[in-house]
Amino acid sequence: MKKKVLVLINTKFNVDRRKEFLLLCSLNHDVHISCPQNTEIIDVNDFTYHFSKYLSGNSKSIYRDIKYIAELRKLKMRINPDLVLAFTVKPIIYSSFIFYKSFVISTFTGLGYTFEKNNITTFIAKFLLKFSSLFINELVVQNSDDKIKLEKLLRRKINLVSGSGIDFNNFSSPNINKKFKKSMLIVGRLIKAKGFSILLENLDELTKTLNRHKVDLIIIGDYEKDNPDSISVDDYNLIRASDKIKYVEETKNIDHYYKLSDFILTLSNREGLNRVNVEGMYFGLGIITLLNPGCHEMVIDSPINLKMNLFDLKEINLFLDDYYSLSQNDLFFNREMNSKHIISNYSSLRIFDQYKEIKKVGKQFF
Numbered sequence: 538m539k540k541k542v543l544v545l546i547n548t549k550f551n552v553d554r555r556k557e558f559l560l561l562c563s564l565n566h567d568v569h570i571s572c573p574q575n576t577e578i579i580d581v582n583d584f585t586y587h588f589s590k591y592l593s594g595n596s597k598s599i600y601r602d603i604k605y606i607a608e609l610r611k612l613k614m615r616i617n618p619d620l621v622l623a624f625t626v627k628p629i630i631y632s633s634f635i636f637y638k639s640f641v642i643s644t645f646t647g648l649g650y651t652f653e654k655n656n657i658t659t660f661i662a663k664f665l666l667k668f669s670s671l672f673i674n675e676l677v678v679q680n681s682d683d684k685i686k687l688e689k690l691l692r693r694k695i696n697l698v699s700g701s702g703i704d705f706n707n708f709s710s711p712n713i714n715k716k717f718k719k720s721m722l723i724v725g726r727l728i729k730a731k732g733f734s735i736l737l738e739n740l741d742e743l744t745k746t747l748n749r750h751k752v753d754l755i756i757i758g759d760y761e762k763d764n765p766d767s768i769s770v771d772d773y774n775l776i777r778a779s780d781k782i783k784y785v786e787e788t789k790n791i792d793h794y795y796k797l798s799d800f801i802l803t804l805s806n807r808e809g810l811n812r813v814n815v816e817g818m819y820f821g822l823g824i825i826t827l828l829n830p831g832c833h834e835m836v837i838d839s840p841i842n843l844k845m846n847l848f849d850l851k852e853i854n855l856f857l858d859d860y861y862s863l864s865q866n867d868l869f870f871n872r873e874m875n876s877k878h879i880i881s882n883y884s885s886l887r888i889f890d891q892y893k894e895i896k897k898v899g900k901q902f903f
Contacts, residue, residue: 700810732804
């Protein structure tokens with residue numbers, strides 16, 4: 538009889554991005570998924586879905602959290618899972634109390650707000666993490682900085698994996714070529730933690746630098762007006778109205794924009810492991826990133842990649858001078874190296890194997 542696996546995750550989008558990983562789990566297990574429902578048509582052939590009405594990462598409502606805990610209790614009674622895979626902070630904390638009789642693997646896909654601020658909310662979050670960790674069998678993070686911080690906070694061993702994995706079935710072929718695209722791409726929710734405050738402070742000078750090289754700026758990301766970390770409405774309207782920016786609301790056809798671009802620009806404060814950088818490198822794009830946790834670990838040394846300690850327009854300008862001086866053969870070679878690096882080290886299969894290597898997990902569940 539197949540063992541039951543329950544996956545707790547905050548969005549259907551994040552389920553779709555992990556589909557290959559979850560299909561590997563389903564080879565020997567019945568996979569159940571609990572996540573909020575959205576308006577998309579859901580393919581339920583491979584997994585059994587249990588849609589949450591109350592899970593919301595942005596909500597600070599105690600009422601919603603209590604209702605979510607009640608949902609988890611009902612899931613426990615209905616499924617009685619052998620293994621629970623919890624992702625993101627709220628599912629991690631609350632599932633630990635409810636599923637203490639199951640084997641629980643909790644994966645932090647980024648510590649974010651919990652370690653960026655120093656207020657009563659983060660104090661409570663850290664306290665709950667400490668307490669909930671007592672009931673979690675294995676903890677997993679996606680970058681070494683998060684590993685160090687959590688091990689110090691929780692005083693226990695933390696497992697490190699190379700992100701969430703990229704499911705190549707979600708994307709078309711990279712079709713790497715030797716042409717300059719003359720476009721820079723920023724992808725992410727319009728929140729301060731993603732670096733949009735830095736971008737807005739330097740937008741005029743950045744666009745002057747890009748204009749000098751005749752490079753367009755494309756921004757893709759949705760605006761969450763109820764998120765306390767979102768940029769202001771005025772700044773949002775500035776981005777939408779700017780003739781210096783091509784702004785695109787969140788799109789499913791991200792391949793199209795990867796293929797239109799030379800670079801990904803990443804200004805995030807911290808990530809688990811930046812998915813956009815991984816996806817962009819798969820398509821052969823160069824990366825311009827700050828040396829913040831989860832943003833640079835996948836970036837190899839290359840003439841088409843730039844890692845900065847701080848946002849520095851002079852450094853970007855010199856980098857663009859060198860980049861646009863590359864020969865076609867050098868450009869192609871380095872784009873191909875970025876893509877091969879991702880295919881070899883960041884596939885869903887590679888991440889699945891890393892979970893199998895966790896001492897108490899591999900033999901028992903995979």
